[in-house]
Amino acid sequence: MDREPIIVVENLRAAYGDATILEKVSFQVYGGEIFVILGGSGCGKSTLLKHVIGLLQPPAGRIVIHGIDITADNEDARRQVQQKIGVLFQADALFGSMSLFENIALPLIEYTDLSRDVIYRLVRMKLALVNLAGYENHMPSELSGGMRKRAGIARAMALDPLLLFFDEPWAGLDPVTAAELDILIKSINTAMGTTIVIVTQELASIFSIGQRVIMLDREARGIIAEGTPLELKENSRDRRVVNFFNRQAPGENRQGN
């Protein structure tokens, strides 16, 4: 993990109409790390993610990705950055009217000059990476939830992006599939050095593969903790952080794990 920040968020303010969700949020994500954004319900983590991937424009603050300010009033800069990132949405957001091949090939066809033949091989390679070899002609509706997630990851990785964003990737997965997803994410990060930002609440996976985390809080409207998962679990003095990482309700006290 190199020490160059690949994402810099400065004093971000996020609001829906009059309701401010996040206030003065600042943090950095370093190249090659697996970075987790977590927090209780309504803390604004999905909103934060939508700002960082360029879907929403913040009323105040700056977001710089790989040296490009995506909050500046520059449509082209934003589109440029969006070709360097891959996103897996919570609902996988695969294009229902297209086969897996067409889904994954779409960015390849649009943004590269590669021949159809090469694209076909690339797509099959991506599918094999996520253990979906052979499914290129399947429609999304023919796949199970876990398979659709993996197809979504394959699509996010189509252009070999520098940055991958996963929004609640473990939601709705059984423990075994979730563990397999852990392994997949870890291997992508290790083998290809891709920086991965994950929004999640899944404690087991946070401890399994998360390298650095920030915790958001709804009342605080911002970051209340930052560090490695283990640090936050064992050393934090903040009740909210302790409760989250020890999976206990306010007022409860669980010994050890």
Place this chain on the structure above:
Amino acid sequence: MYNLAVIYRREILEGLVKTSSDHAKEYSLRIEEQVPGDIVVFISDRLSLHEFNDLLSDARSILKNRSPQKLTLNLGGITYLDSAGTLALYQLEEEYTALSVPVILQGASTRIEGILNLLNQKAHHIPSLNPERKSIHLLEQIGGATRMMGSDFVKVMSFVGILLTAIIGSLLKPSSIRWREVLFYMKSTGVDGLPIVGLISLLLGLIMAFMSSLQLKQFGANIYVASLLAMAMVKELGPIMTAIIVAGRSGSAFAAEIGTMIVNDEVNALETMGFEPTRFLAVPKVLASILVVPLLTIYADLFALLGGLLIGVIGLDLTAHTYIQQTRESIDVSDILYSLIKAMVFAALIAGIGCQRGFQVRGDAAAVGRATTSAVVSAIFLIIVADSAFAIILHYIG
């Protein structure tokens, strides 16, 4: 918690010992009054949904007939308690407390106590966070709708701007157009619509010819049925009817497709992949419509004339040759061109508003339904407005 030290003086009043006749030995009350005004009620066996009303009416009659100063409910004999039963106990408590008679619950077994604790009464007192959904007054609705029309107009105009930019951009760089998509929509808008457009136009032609002949017969002017039909269809009805059918078939489909993609996050996915949703999704639909609706209109005109021909030949004793001749004399190339231009404008309006309504969807399936309806209604409205504009323009030019 029994107070065993007290020696009871039992007093069982027949009238107040009830058993539910349908469930013998399932619910019963035993009432004691060792100290006057201090009533202890032993509830037995089952207290559930079935016994809800029984308990409350029993409690009310105790209140009425015995005027207690204090009520103790002994729950030791309860073997079955569900949430309705618990609610009955709490409601009983409320009714007594409202009349300043304290109620004590005691004697519950550990299991029953657990059930009582679980169904915590405190939640009943938390006020609703959202106001109740009430139907809105008619005047308010009218006012709201009027304001919405204004903001709707602004949204549509801004979409028109984006769409025009996207289309011009696409036309300047034809290789960037997704032709496979354009062909797909040409098929679904044009080819798939041939049966219904043909049928409706044929019938329209038949009806028009028939109705007009009823009048024209009286003047021996049967032959002019052909002229009437030709002019009406080619200049006005052909474009309008075809456009309305296309709005119903395709305008709604475009709105539904895009709206569903919004709900599924597919449009967000396109954006994050660097695609501009309007260019990617709307341009193929609009281009396909503009290319195909004029053809569909001509097709409709022909079928309508066929309908007129059938009436002319079968009903009015005209020869086919005469009919066709008269038709040809009534319309010229400029009329046909006029109709084609109208058709293209209608097509752009239909596809445009269909896509715009689709992009406006937020949230759930009902929103998609509303968008679809709105796409058709707005399209028809725009068609009529455009048609009037055309009529006025033609009047001043032609």
